[in-house]
Amino acid sequence: MTLAFSDRIDVALVVNGEPVEARVPAGQHLVDFLRLELGLTGAHASCEHGVCGACTVRVDGQAVRGCLMLAAQADGADVWTVEGLTEAGGSADLQAAFVDRNALQCGFCTPGMIVAAEDLLARGGVPARAEIRAHLSGNYCRCTGYEAIVDAVEQVARTRAGKGTA
Amino acid sequence: MTIRFDNPDRPNSYIGKTVPRPNARKLVEGRGRYVDDIVLPRMVHVAFVRSPLAHARIEGIDAAAATGVKGVLRVFTGADLAAVCTPWVGVLAHLKGLKSPPQNALAVDRACWVGEAVAAVVATSRAAAEEGAALVEVDYDPLPAVTDTMSALDADTPVIHPGLGDNLAFRRLHEEGDVEAAMASAHKVVSARFRTARHTGVTPEPRSILVDWNPAESQLTAWHATQAPHMMQSVLAEHLDIPESRVRVICGDVGGSYGIKVHVYPDEVATAAIAKVMGRPVKFIADRLESFTTDIHARDHEIEAKIAVAKDGKILAIDVDDWTGIGPYSVYPRTSAIEGNQVVNLCGGPYDFANYRARTTVVFQNKTPTCQYRAVGHPIAVAITEGLVDMAAAAIGMDPVEIRRRNMYADDAYPVTSPAKMRFEGLSHHASMDKLLTLMDYDALRADQAEAMKRGKRRGIGIASFIELTNPSPFMYGIGGARISAQDGCTVRMDPDGSVVALSGVTEQGQGTEAMLSQVVAEGVGVTPEKVRVITGDTQVTPYGGGTWASRGAGIGGEAALQAARALRHSILEVAGAMLQADAGSLDIRDGQVVNADTGAARLPLEELGRIVYFRGDTLPKGLPRELVQTRHFITMDYPFAFTNGVQASYIEVDTDTGVVTLLKHWCVEDCGRVINPQLVDEQIRGGIVQGLGGALYEEIHYDTDGQLLNGSMADYLVPMAAEMPDMVIGHVETPTLESDLGAKGAGEAGTAGAPAAVMNAINDALRPLGAQVTEMPFTPERILRALGTITD
Numbered sequence: 001m002t003l004a005f006s007d008r009i010d011v012a013l014v015v016n017g018e019p020v021e022a023r024v025p026a027g028q029h030l031v032d033f034l035r036l037e038l039g040l041t042g043a044h045a046s047c048e049h050g051v052c053g054a055c056t057v058r059v060d061g062q063a064v065r066g067c068l069m070l071a072a073q074a075d076g077a078d079v080w081t082v083e084g085l086t087e088a089g090g091s092a093d094l095q096a097a098f099v100d101r102n103a104l105q106c107g108f109c110t111p112g113m114i115v116a117a118e119d120l121l122a123r124g125g126v127p128a129r130a131e132i133r134a135h136l137s138g139n140y141c142r143c144t145g146y147e148a149i150v151d152a153v154e155q156v157a158r159t160r161a162g163k164g165t166a
Numbered sequence: 167m168t169i170r171f172d173n174p175d176r177p178n179s180y181i182g183k184t185v186p187r188p189n190a191r192k193l194v195e196g197r198g199r200y201v202d203d204i205v206l207p208r209m210v211h212v213a214f215v216r217s218p219l220a221h222a223r224i225e226g227i228d229a230a231a232a233t234g235v236k237g238v239l240r241v242f243t244g245a246d247l248a249a250v251c252t253p254w255v256g257v258l259a260h261l262k263g264l265k266s267p268p269q270n271a272l273a274v275d276r277a278c279w280v281g282e283a284v285a286a287v288v289a290t291s292r293a294a295a296e297e298g299a300a301l302v303e304v305d306y307d308p309l310p311a312v313t314d315t316m317s318a319l320d321a322d323t324p325v326i327h328p329g330l331g332d333n334l335a336f337r338r339l340h341e342e343g344d345v346e347a348a349m350a351s352a353h354k355v356v357s358a359r360f361r362t363a364r365h366t367g368v369t370p371e372p373r374s375i376l377v378d379w380n381p382a383e384s385q386l387t388a389w390h391a392t393q394a395p396h397m398m399q400s401v402l403a404e405h406l407d408i409p410e411s412r413v414r415v416i417c418g419d420v421g422g423s424y425g426i427k428v429h430v431y432p433d434e435v436a437t438a439a440i441a442k443v444m445g446r447p448v449k450f451i452a453d454r455l456e457s458f459t460t461d462i463h464a465r466d467h468e469i470e471a472k473i474a475v476a477k478d479g480k481i482l483a484i485d486v487d488d489w490t491g492i493g494p495y496s497v498y499p500r501t502s503a504i505e506g507n508q509v510v511n512l513c514g515g516p517y518d519f520a521n522y523r524a525r526t527t528v529v530f531q532n533k534t535p536t537c538q539y540r541a542v543g544h545p546i547a548v549a550i551t552e553g554l555v556d557m558a559a560a561a562i563g564m565d566p567v568e569i570r571r572r573n574m575y576a577d578d579a580y581p582v583t584s585p586a587k588m589r590f591e592g593l594s595h596h597a598s599m600d601k602l603l604t605l606m607d608y609d610a611l612r613a614d615q616a617e618a619m620k621r622g623k624r625r626g627i628g629i630a631s632f633i634e635l636t637n638p639s640p641f642m643y644g645i646g647g648a649r650i651s652a653q654d655g656c657t658v659r660m661d662p663d664g665s666v667v668a669l670s671g672v673t674e675q676g677q678g679t680e681a682m683l684s685q686v687v688a689e690g691v692g693v694t695p696e697k698v699r700v701i702t703g704d705t706q707v708t709p710y711g712g713g714t715w716a717s718r719g720a721g722i723g724g725e726a727a728l729q730a731a732r733a734l735r736h737s738i739l740e741v742a743g744a745m746l747q748a749d750a751g752s753l754d755i756r757d758g759q760v761v762n763a764d765t766g767a768a769r770l771p772l773e774e775l776g777r778i779v780y781f782r783g784d785t786l787p788k789g790l791p792r793e794l795v796q797t798r799h800f801i802t803m804d805y806p807f808a809f810t811n812g813v814q815a816s817y818i819e820v821d822t823d824t825g826v827v828t829l830l831k832h833w834c835v836e837d838c839g840r841v842i843n844p845q846l847v848d849e850q851i852r853g854g855i856v857q858g859l860g861g862a863l864y865e866e867i868h869y870d871t872d873g874q875l876l877n878g879s880m881a882d883y884l885v886p887m888a889a890e891m892p893d894m895v896i897g898h899v900e901t902p903t904l905e906s907d908l909g910a911k912g913a914g915e916a917g918t919a920g921a922p923a924a925v926m927n928a929i930n931d932a933l934r935p936l937g938a939q940v941t942e943m944p945f946t947p948e949r950i951l952r953a954l955g956t957i958t959d
Contacts, residue, residue: 042197
């Protein structure tokens with residue numbers, strides 16, 4: 001029991017704007033904590049070794065792999081998942097652009113893709129298509145072939161930069 | 167009444183328009199519900215102990231340490247599950263000579279590939295189940311592993327299944343005309359050896375199943391990431407000895423399939439068997455290593471092929487000798503002989519020629535089983551055919567476009583039967599080629615290529631024509647004895663508020679099935695697509711159908727939906743006629759209103775008709791039919807398959823110092839008959855192209871000679887990512903099938919079918935002046951440099 005006790009760690013963090021306190025297994029990944037303990041199933045576990053990006057969430061303003069960060073490491077952190085981003089409304093234009101452009105098919109990669117794209121869009125300006133592609137190159141999508149995703153991100157960047165193409 | 171598709175301004179003209187996908191918003195908001203998102207009371211998790219050896223006798227299993235792990239409830243061996251789950255054999259009667267041994271849910275006595283499940287550990291958490299699985303001690307006695315395809319039939323190669331006599335699973339030889347004579351008298355004969363690598367689907371969502379057995383109701387419920395719920399219902403019922411009516415398969419959101427999730431996987435059946443034994447919900451979600459070692463593989467082919475041409479470029483003969491290794495079992499129930507069979511069926515597909523010989527040899531080996539994966543056999547057949555055609559063109563000094571023009575079936579030649587005995591109802595090779603050349607501006611691109619050469623840049627243009635098999639009839643599986651439905655059904659009903667519900671046997675895997683159905687039903691009934699709620703993926707609820715595979719959803723499921731919707735429209739108008747004292751034939755339904763057909767004047771909103779029918783039926787004439795629910799099923803009868811066609815082009819640059827290939831741009835013109843939703847079709851094509859580009863440049867499962875899988879992670883098995891992929895220009899020619907009112911054929915596999923060949927031809931176009939040629943995929947920098955003679959060791 002001593003071992004089991006030391007395997008659990010108390011954390012206090014803010015998830016989607018709400019304070020959360022929990023005692024987590026030391027080996028539990030952030031994405032599993034979010035999914036299993038908080039019921040936030042928007043971020044997905046896919047490759048579970050940091051390559052595919054389906055588990056991407058925002059931690060202290062950075063796009064982070066939920067499968068490469070332990071829940072214990074999120075103590076004190078400000079975490080946002082696609083559910084919180086949706087409720088806050090800040091990504092509504094990007095999400096609408098994904099739907100309009102059909103920049104998602106099965107949708108499994110999409111929450112991670114949204115977080116990763118917002119990471120780029122937050123820098124402002126209108127990135128070149130190659131830049132968008134490079135920034136999203138850690139997010140695997142098997143369905144779309146990426147072009148529609150690049151289109152959606154590019155269009156939102158233009159709109160946000162005030163150069164909207166009607 | 168037929169729909170005037172030629173009039174885009176007709177009322178309710180949703181077929182042919184881009185309408186939004188009803189299920190897209192929930193997915194971008196993270197509100198999808200994939201199997202792993204589902205949590206049930208008393209749910210437990212299963213993790214599998216998997217063989218670390220490619221071939222070994224299982225001498226004993228010691229689970230003592232595993233059962234000591236906190237949270238572990240039970241450990242099952244192969245023998246345990248064999249007592250409650252019967253084995254299966256992956257053969258089909260129409261694939262003559264195909265043999266395969268019985269396969270169990272968990273290996274009994276012998277493991278035959280690295281990753282085969284040999285024991286199952288059930289625990290209250292996934293983490294505990296995995297910890298327990300790591301502690302199960304299996305005593306293996308290694309057996310010799312067969313890993314090479316070409317020597318699998320040699321006399322000194324061990325026979326994997328001694329009871330079968332040899333390692334030959336299936337062989338088929340097809341001969342048409344006199345190939346030898348044609349070769350002997352030809353102006354030029356060109357031969358080549360092609361290799362397509364072993365691929366796997368790498369679905370973003372790993373294979374997932376959650377099964378509950380309720381003994382009080384004798385009901386098994388499986389939430390399953392699958393493409394074929396009814397097939398799985400039948401399989402689970404048969405092998406777990408449950409009446410089919412007591413098995414319910416629910417398929418909600420699925421995180422990518424591409425053919426991977428249409429097969430019967432032993433660990434998934436084991437999960438169901440364990441649920442039945444334990445009487446509680448059991449969840450299995452594959453991890454990524456399990457995906458690589460146990461999801462079906464595909465496309466592992468080695469081919470020797472020859473083409474004979476006349477001086478004028480006419481194809482005189484094609485000769486193909488195809489070999490593939492499928493692992494130790496033919497996969498149930500679709501079998502692992504289909505891919506090789508498709509290569510025989512599809513080689514030479516676009517071309518009008520007389521002499522054809524093709525043989526496929528399908529052998530057993532100790533690797534992960536292979537089976538049908540997106541565009542089954544097509545990328546292989548197209549690479550062989552289009553590779554040969556380009557080589558022939560080069561040999562006689564003809565432009566690659568010109569040689570194709572001289573050989574493709576004329577657009578007015580149909581119906582025709584190919585030398586492979588495939589029957590084509592109507593294709594458009596020449597119109598598609600014309601459109602492609604316009605879209606890509608072929609002459610300007612050739613000029614750009616020459617200009618680049620002056621700057622020392624080696625660029626290449628590759629063309630690949632292709633045919634795609636869609637809308638399969640029972641000739642694909644049913645005639646072989648498999649309970650795989652080629653027909654599909656749709657029930658359409660109108661509810662009191664005038665909204666429409668459509669229940670379909672085809673499933674949504676992200677390709678937009680539900681959007682397609684909503685617009686077909688909307689047009690068929692006469693409401694807006696937002697008024698149509700589509701329900702798929704529940705065997706207890708939807709009409710019986712085949713699900714999603716072989717590009718059948720729109721062509722077959724869509725036609726069933728159209729017919730059901732038209733029938734509902736007829737029923738509604740019959741009631742409306744009685745209510746309005748009008749002839750039903752003088753009325754129409756537009757935008758959710760009953761209107762006068764000639765003037766369009768509004769007569770009655772559907773919600774008012776619904777209110778009367780459901781709440782004031784007393785005011786309608788006695789005996790008036792008032793069934794505001796209609797079901798129709800559709801099956802193709804005239805052709806075994808609805809073939810489509812298309813042509814792709816790739817523009818690439820090869821860095822001859824590093825061997826790196828850069829994809830500059832890609833084009834595809836394809837003909838899937840009636841386009842129901844242009845955006846969804848284009849995105850199917852684009853996604854398919856990129857899957858094909860992965861096979862051309864990156865994807866290859868590696869094994870060592872002991873049968874160890876060497877690259878079972880996404881860091882090691884490369885897939886296309888955004889940075890390397892090109893923008894793609896998509897165009898269409900529409901030759902509707904006359905088998906249905908809708909006229910739709912499939913579009914899901916065209917991109918994958920043609921892309922690898924287009925890239926191969928583009929690379930060889932760039933390398934040809936250097937005397938180099940590549941035919942072994944993927945075209946890695948190493949293979950390019952070897953072809954150039956830069957690497958020689």
